[in-house]
């Protein structure tokens with residue numbers, strides 16, 4: 126599925142089997158996003174916080 130970068134507007138490809146919490150990065154501006162929600166085949170992204178700190182819980 127495709128969505129777009131909030132920062133630069135470039136298209137972002139999200140794997141069709143992506144899950145909530147999956148990280149994607151923009152190849153144009155290198156912004157990192159986390160899949161916040163998937164609805165009707167569309168991934169909603171939120172800006173990724175620092176990666177790798179508190180995983181789990």
Ligand SMILES: [Zn+2]
Nearest residue numbers: 130133151154
């Ligand atoms: Zn971008």
